[in-house]
Amino acid sequence: MKKVLVANRGEIACRVLAALREEGIRSVAVHSDVDAGALHVRRADEALAIGPAPAAESYLSIERIVSAARHAGADAVHPGYGFLAENADFARAVEDAGLVFIGPRPETIRLLGDKRRAREVARSAKVPVVPGWEGDASDRGGAARAAEAMGWPVLVKAALGGGGKGMQRVSRREELDAALDAAQRVARASFGSAEVYLEKAIVEPRHVEVQILGDGEGTVVHLFERECSLQRRHQKIIEESPSPALSAKARKALVKAAVAIGEAVGYRSAGTCEFLLDQSGDFWFLEVNARIQVEHPVTELVTGKDLVRAQLHVARGEGIGFEQEDVQPRGAAVEARVYAEDADHGFLPQAGRLLRVELPGGPWIRVDAGVAGGDAVTVHYDPMIAKVIAHGPDRASAWRRLARALDAAVVHGPVSNLDFLRWLVRREDVLAGEFSTESIETVMLPERAKRAASHDLLAVAAALAERFDLAADGAGPSAAGGSGSGASLRRAPGPFESLAGWRHPGLRGGNA
C-alpha cells in the first residue's frame, strides 16, 4: 500500500493523514472548492479538487472520489466517518475499481446498515436486543399490537437510518399511525427507503458502546467500552472511557457480546457496537457503526492502541497487529467536542472565519483539530472545530485535566460551545457520573438557561484592552491560504504531526 486517498475532510482527515505519515504511506487529500486551503489539504502529500462546496457534489460524490483515487494512482481509500463511510455502494465502487477499501467489507456495511438485520445478527449471537418489532409497517394493526405488548412509549426508527435520525417517539396508540407516516416520509427522503421498525423506548438509558477490531478472517478483538450518554438530540458532546456505570461483571458481559456480534459477521476493520444500559443495569443491543468513530481517541488513550494504524494493517492483510491479551486499559480518558454552535440559542451552527484557535497542549492532553486560526467554518459541513481529550490515572483526574485544558483554550470568531463545555465539565452530576442520555436536555440545559452569569471581569478585560491598545486586530487574515497574520496563532504541532522522518521527500505534489 503505497498511496492512500482520504475521502473526507476536517479533523478525521487530518487524523488519518497522521497515521499514513507514521506508516510511511503517501497521502492524497480531496477537497471541495471552498476547502482548497483547509488544514487537511495542507497536511497531505497531494491534493485533488473534487467539486463545489455542497457535499452532494463533492465529498458525497462516489464518482468523483473514485475517479480522483484512480487519477492519483492510489492503492486504497480511507472513508473516515460520516460522508460515504457507511455507504456500501461506495465501498463496492472502490473495490470494483481495484482499490482497497480501508474499512469493513461492502456486504457487511450493507448488512449492518439495515438496523433490523443488525438486530437479527445480535439475536443470533445470543445478545439481548432492545425489545422491538420488525414487521411490515403497512400492517398497522400488527404494529399497534406489538407496541402495546412492548409497552409505551415506543420509538419508530428508520431501518436504513442510525443515530436516531428521523426517529419518532410515540406515547399512545392514537399517535402511532401519524408517527409511522412521518417516520416513513423522513426515512424515504433521508435514506432512500421507507422501511421502519419499532423499538421500546428505554427510560433514561445510558449509551455505552464497545470498540471492536476485526481482521476479516474470523478474529475480532474488543478495546473496551466508551460511555457516550452526554449528548443532545443524539449528537454526542462528551465521551469517556471507562464507563462509570459498568460493574466489572457487566463490562465482561458487554465486551463479550460485542465480540460475539463481530464474529457473527466476520467483521473486518474498526467498528463500534452500541448498547443502551437501562436503569437496572441491563444492556440491550442498539446498532453497529461500521466505521471509525469521532470518539475513537478516548479508546486510543486508555488502551494505547492506534486504531487507524490497525485499520491500515488489516487493510494490508497483516491482521490486527495485536492480541486480546495485549489490550490492557490504563486509567481514564474523556473527550469534549468543540463545535461552532451557539449553545445558548438552540445549538444553532455558526459560520465565519476563526480569528484565533489556541487549543491547549501539555502532558495528558490530546487535541484532534480540523481547523487552525485563519480558517473558515462554513455552513456546508459540520461545524466541528476540535476534539480535546484528556487522560488521567483515574476518572477524576482525567476530568480535571479536561476542565483545565478547556479553560486554557481560546476560540475567537464564530460563537462556539466552549463556554458551555466549560460549564458542563464542572457540574456535580457530571463529575459523579450520574446522567443518562436525557440529562443534558431535561436537566442541564434548563438549569443553564436560568443561571445568572456575570461578565464583569470580561468587560474589565475588554476595557483594559481598549485603554492600553492590547487587542489583536483580527480583521483580516488572508483568504485562500488560510495563513493568518498576527492574531491567528497556530497550535504547535503535536507528536502525531511532527514525525518528519516518515514524510516522503518531494512533498506536496500539488493540486492536480
Added chain:
Amino acid sequence: MKVVLRLGADVHEVEIDDAASPLEARITAGALSGEFRVTPLGPGRFRMSSGARTWLACVDREGALRHVTVEGEGEARFERETKGRRAARDAHPGDLSSPMPGTVVKVLAKVGDIVARGQNLLVVEAMKMEIQVSAPAAGWVRAIHAAEGDPCDAGQILAEVEPAEETT
C-alpha cells in the same frame, strides 16, 4: 474614560481612569471595582492583576466586536459602542454604515439635505479602495456622525437618513 460594551441584551458601562503608574488603571464595571495592572504578553494577550489576583486575558478585535477570553472566567463577544455610534443591532432602516474599517475621506451631504435612494453621502477609503456609502432610502439626512479624516469601523453608523413615506 467610559467604555460601553454590549453583550446580547446587556450593556456594560466600564469606567476607566488613569492610576498612578503607566499600564495601571482604576476600573469600575458593574459590581467590580479596583485598580488593575496590565502586562502585555503578545498579540492580543496580556496578564491583568488586581491586588493578589491575576488573570490571563486574550482579546481580538473584529470591527466593533471584541472577542474576550479570560482563563478560568470564560469568554464573551462584546460589541463596543462609542459616542455617535450605535451598535448594528439597533440599526434603523435609514442608517448608513461602513462596510469595512477605514477612513472617511469625503462627506457629501449635510444634515437637512433631501436625498434620493442610492445617493452617495460619504466615501470611505479602505485597502486602497474608495467605497461609496449611499442612502438606503429616499428621505432627508437626520444626522452625520463622521467628519472627513475620521477613522471608522466595520458596521459603524456613519449617517442617518429619515426615510420619507413611500407612496405607491
